[in-house]
Amino acid sequence: MNYQAIAFFDLDGTLLDAKSQITPEVSEAMLRLKENRVLPVIATGRTEIEITAIRKAAHIDSNIVMNGAFIRVAGKEIHSDLIDEASIERVYYSILDKGDQLSYYNEQKIWCTGHSEALINAYNSIHSQIPPIEPEAFRSNPINMLLVLGTDHQDYYEATFPEFEFYRNTPFSMDTVKKGTNKGQGVKILKEKLALPNIPTFGFGDGPNDLALLSACDTKIAMGNAGEGLKSVADFVTKKNTDGGIVHALKHFDLI
Template identity: 60%
Template structure:
């Protein structure tokens, strides 16, 4: 198919409502995009297991997940970047020193070291299922992203792991990937893989891990509920995600 544009959507606080759901209006908008030869692509810190029901509800078959560590286009895996097991092992010891928990992510699932109150808060915050417990699973399974379950200690981890990039996207957890991995780099990689470098790109986001996404896109759309810094670099600030912000922006740019 010849695409007229690529549209990248963050999930929480952007494409999803306050209950982390896809509304019927969003589903209809995604159908209209595809009819207008615009490819909708989810761009999220979550993994595919957590987004399957979202993709199904929205009718979206392309995604950038785990902050750019994995890419799927039209149902086909095109990129898969893993974290070295020795880094996972070092991180496991680091969180133990802080009495924090740690979750491990790959395209097929996620698991954790143990349950604690902060973990419950973190997964409830994004209305996601709790992970299974398997602290040594990283020895047998690929890991694309780590999730530090903590409300503090950011600088501690930054100093210990200069080979990693950290995104604190909520009060209870820190997304952790290989150094330089980002939604923005994944946008560029996707364009190259699909030979679509000259097709206009639209990025929609609200959080700290969306800076690279918007910076990589031609048209940078910040939600009305976005963090202030993201609004400052945006070419258009739309309404809040709970006030029809996605539809408003898509109509503003004549995409639907």
């Protein structure tokens, strides 16, 4: 398709409402975007199996998931960056020592080392299913992303594992990906793979892991519920995600 622009949307606090759902207004807006030859792309820390219903409700079949570690466009996989087993093993033994838990992600499945209070709270906070326990799933499965489950020890993990990025997106968890992997890098890879280096891009977000996303986009849109750090780099601050912020911004920029 001859796309005229690409719009990248974070999920929680951005494209989704307070119950982590797609509203009818957002669903209609995504259809109108596509009619206007704007490619809508979900850009999230979650993985694909967590957002199947969301993608269907939003009529979106393109996504950057696991903070840029896996990319699919129009239903076709175009990028998958895996973490090596030895690196994961080091994190595994470290979280055991600290009394935390760990989840393992690829685009098809999620496993975890145990069901702690922090883990349950983390998944409940985004209305996502609690993963099954398989402590050493990384030994026999490809892994794109880790999730460290715990409320403390971030400074320790960042100092001990400089080869990883740690994004605390809930009080209970940290998305953990290879250094240099982020939503912004995902934007660049997607454009390269589609051979669209100069196409206009619009980024929508609310959280700390959206800084890289907005930085990689030509037009940076922060939600009204975003933190001040994200708002300070935005070209436009729209309404809150619970107050029609997505539709308001799309209309502001004449995308729908």
